[in-house]
Amino acid sequence: MNYGIIIKILGNLLLFQIAALLPSLGIALYLGEPELQAFLYTIGILVLFGVPLSLKKTKSKRIQAKEGLTIVTLGWVLVAFFAAFPFYLSGVIPSFTNALFESVSGLTTTGASVIDNVEALSKGLLFWRSFLPWLGGMGIIVLTLAISPTLGVGGYQIYKAETPGPTAGKLSPRLHDTAKILFLVYLLITLALTVFLYFGGLSLFESLIHAFGTIGTGGLSTKNASIGAFNNHFIPWVISIFMIAAGVNFSLYYLMYQRKWRDAFSNSEFRLYLVVIAIGTILITLNLYGNIYQSLSESFRQAFFQVSSFITTTAYRTVDYESWPRFSQGILLFLLFIGGSSGSAAGSIKVIRHLVLLKLIKREISKILHPRAFIPIKVDGKSIPSSVETNIVGFFFLYLVLFASGSLLIMLFENIDFISASTAVAASLGNVGAGFGLVGPGHSFDFFTAESKMILAFLMLLGRLELFTIFVLLTPDFWRN
Incomplete structure (x- = not known):
């Protein structure tokens, strides 16, 4: 393990946090x-810790998978820890446990x-409260890689460990250029x-705050x-449309910029993402019409907003959706476990994993009829490696275990x-931030005990870092040479 480069990069992250403040x-x-x-x-404390760490001399700048996983996990924990200081030192949140919950929730885009x-x-x-989710939405380390090329030395392992989704692709051969794009x-x-x-009609300040909340989810x-x-x-x-945009894999926008329209719009995950939004909106609209709203257009407007909000794990609201029929609430709960696209700011399980899992189920049914057949799983014409298949199945199982x-x-x-x-846990693990019952619309998480808040905050970090990133560090094998 190259501890020198880990310490140096963590120090640079703390200095980056000063700029963010x-x-x-x-x-x-x-x-x-x-x-x-x-x-x-807070800035003084960050200088006190960040400067000595960033000046750490290291013989090698080589970063392997172990260093990448360690940097990402400790980086998020450290940034979240120091991000709590403005809330705590100002006296607005007198309890440091509560302040830490607020900062972890913000940085992980849970809300x-x-x-x-x-x-x-x-x-x-x-x-500061609204800027944290915007920083976390893209990933604090991806943002730092974009600004500081020195952090990108061997940094693909870092990028791969932090990028949401089962795989992490580069848009450019140079990681620094990918991060910048x-x-x-x-x-x-x-x-x-x-x-x-x-x-x-919003003020410039309100416009910026809600742009942070929407695009960072x-x-x-x-x-x-x-x-x-x-x-x-x-x-x-407008916010509905941009919430959906925030839930799209950002690399598709680069393909659109390059005028590779066919590649962008033929993306299987993107198409399934839009189909789920359409089906959810139609079903809720029909359920609301006549039961809650007498206008079809109003039913559609409210349904479209909440579906967009839940599937992208943004959790903005325009109404008290708990006053809706149980069927509509059930669909919103279902969307809470789907999430947005891989490589987006959205949280939860991600559409691509659901797509691959459906294909795996279909293959297993086919193999019952044709036991000797070799049926590869393909997405967009490319075969999915067996290692990714295993990763996705393992992710679903671990997600279910953590939820239960x-x-x-x-x-x-x-x-x-x-x-x-259960919805408090689902909202934390999926980085949604809103659920039902006591954590439904208009309710805060303040009533939870300190122990529960730390459990929920840990789940937020697990969800944001795709579960395995943190659990790998907890295994004895990770620390052996």
């Missing part, structure tokens, strides 16, 4: 907010919160949404009632019903 610091300074001191103290009244927060803290796409979509929201708002607080039909429509055991643990520590406990 500067916009919030600037807002607090400009508006004369008391939280300015909390940001200054679950312990803050009951977000409208009482200062603009500096509101910006992804970052540029991410930035341009964010800026585009900001402009739309601004001309739709964190779903954090400046309003307690989320998007439902805006008495404007244009805003939900997490739900039991939460019910052990909390005197709450099964729906509230």
Whole structure:
């Protein structure tokens, strides 16, 4: 294990976090907010730890799989730990456990919160709270790779460990260029949404905050009632479309830029993603029409928004969806376990895994009829390696085990019903941030005990880092030469 390069890169990540804090610091300074001191103290602490670590000398800059996994896991843990300091030092969240939950939830794009009244927060803290999911949506290390090519030395192992989905492809032979392309796409979509929201009637600050929440899929708002607080039909429509855009594999946008339209639109995962959205929207629309809304257009509008919100794991809301019929709620719960595309900002299991699993089931049924037949699993005309098949089956099983055991643990520590406990776990593991019951629309996670909050925060990190990344570090074999 090359500990020198691990320490050096972790130090660079802490210095990158200082840069990430500067916009919030600037807002607090400009508006004369008391939280300015909390940001200054946090930056001072980061300098104290980050500078010595980044100056660590190393004989080799070579990064193998072990170093990549260690850097990604420790990097996320460290950044989340220090990201809690502005909340805690400002006194807005007096408990460090709660502050850590808030920062982990933000950075992992989960969006679950312990803050009951977000409208009482200062603009500096509101910006930091909303900026965290945007940083985490693309991946803090991919963003750093885009900015700092020195971090990209042997960094494909880091990129592969952090990129959402069962595989990680490069858009350019040079990793630094790949990271820059992804970052540029991410930035341009964010800026585009900001402009739309601004001309739709929101202030520049609100436009930027909701662009962060939409494209990063964190779903954090400046309003307690989320998007439902805006008495404007244009805003939900625009956010719905951009939520869906955020759930698309960002590499497809690069293919579109290169005018490879056929390659982009023939992508199997992309097409299944759109089909699931269409089916979910139609079913909920028909269920709402006549039962909740007397207008077909209003039923469609509300259904389309919540389907887009749940499948992309953004969890914005325009209405109290728990007042909907059970059938509609069931579809939203189903979407919570699907998620967006691989290589997107969305969380949960991902569409590509569901697609491969369906093909695996189909193959096993065929082999019952034709036991000697060799039937390869193909996606977009390319055979899936057996190692990826095994990885996907293992992922589904581990996801189910974590969901079941997490739900039991939460019910052990909390005197709450099964729906509230299980959807809190599903919302954390899938980086959704909203569920049903006590964690439904309009509810915060503040009532959970400290033990439950740490369990949920751990599940958020597991979900964001695709489960295996963290579990590999917990095996004795990993630390043996």
